[in-house]
Amino acid sequence: MSLVVIGTVAFDALETPFGKADKIVGGAATYAGLAASYFYDKVNIVAVVGDDFPESEIKDLNDHGVNTEGLQVKKGEKSFFWSGRYHNDMNTRDTLITELNVLANFDPVIPESYQNCEYLMLGNLTPQIQQTVIRRLRNRPKLIVMDTMNFWMNIALDDLLETIKMVDVLTINDEEARQLSGEYSLVKAARKILAMGPKYLVIKKGEHGALLFDETNVFATPALPLADVFDPTGAGDTFAGGFIGHLARVGTVNFNNMKNALIYGSALASFCVEKFGTERIKNLTQQEISDRIQQFVGLSRFDI
């Protein structure tokens, strides 16, 4: 029994209205792995870095209980690097630099100890690599969650659709749901996307919260209104990690548990944006998380 997380482990350079971070550790698998580690103790990462990636950062992951046996370190190569600048609204950003580096030829290796994992989180990455990971697992996991983005809809739609067919939960944002379905109404978008294969769809709406759909049910969670959002980078990955981490912890996949997973994911994402990069979600206590969950309860509970 374990949870496998695949995604990038990388360097980011960020500019937000609140400041600048030159070269900090980021990547979907970093955020998702850290987030999941607060709920579940068997988190395994599949990713690739160059030998420019600091060992201390790998140790940080291990200290959170994240197994990095599946993290390849490529000698003489450089880690994936992304640089972006956020606009004043913090909801939109420009990509300044994308250097694929080790990612260009990433061939994911699944260590023997990862086989028979029950939970698989496919962090944002080329859909083909996401699919390769599913195929390299001898037994299909009980639950496969896939995160993706508009970029792959633009340049690799066929691969994307093929991979979507193979997963149980798709997590995308509202604009991406509209793009993928060709429907403006999120209800209609959800119907079309669920017909593509997944049993569940999570639509992330940033400061407006998130929606969960299955064939017959819908659930909505607000985001925690925050006075300051310092850096939204990784919030979606953190959400996904918290989401699947909670499901792995409870061990049963159903709509009710998924509702709570949405709350846990949202709570962790609300921490993520409070500081630059992984700074905040590297340093959480269980007490902080449980206090934040209570804030979500207070935020959305009514008695009619």
Added chain:
Amino acid sequence: MSLVVIGTVAFDALETPFGKADKIVGGAATYAGLAASYFYDKVNIVAVVGDDFPESEIKDLNDHGVNTEGLQVKKGEKSFFWSGRYHNDMNTRDTLITELNVLANFDPVIPESYQNCEYLMLGNLTPQIQQTVIRRLRNRPKLIVMDTMNFWMNIALDDLLETIKMVDVLTINDEEARQLSGEYSLVKAARKILAMGPKYLVIKKGEHGALLFDETNVFATPALPLADVFDPTGAGDTFAGGFIGHLARVGTVNFNNMKNALIYGSALASFCVEKFGTERIKNLTQQEISDRIQQFVGLSRFDI
């Protein structure tokens, strides 16, 4: 004990991606009065129309239990007319025509039977007229709710600020909250706006739901995800009417009752957008409303 609603009673011409309505009855007081009438049986309207306004429409209001003693009918004059076209996203619209007509010299008359009302809904109108109504009531109502819009922030900010000081609850949308406060974060915006006078602030976010703030608490309700939104006109007024109508019904103003009022207002607004103009909210049953409330419960309830 009664609820007084002031606002426009008017004609609208609408174009949405789903169709066109040439000249139908609209206006803030129409929508809010109808909405409130489902929860409370002493709803009194203060408004003005020309003699072009159909008596049958006034009778429709009366049939819903809405008292129109305070509705002035101006001989030889025309009713307020607004015409607009919605964009494909249904969230933005262009105003095509605004003919003030009777509204240009609207001097609100408060019938003696309206005096001693406990609840006052100031529907969207010039802030000066809203203020006049407060001053013409001999006793200050227990609860004054004020709806307004960016238009008055642009052309009558001083009057608006003076009126805001006198009310208990302000309802505006997210962009308006940002404009009024000069803060992008809605948490900071709320702090600044609450410092302007009101004890409560409701921020309407359309398809993303609504937020309720007081000095120490925040509550968020999602909007019901809908497959089709035919016409958003009047949704905000309907929300406000349902909101204050519920509070008048329960008779006690506190944060908990206001949370439920937010749900009732949202439920009525979700009906409003299903058809053109007032068509849907003129023809609701208590069973439909209570089913819709249950949908909101299902939409947002989780058990952690």
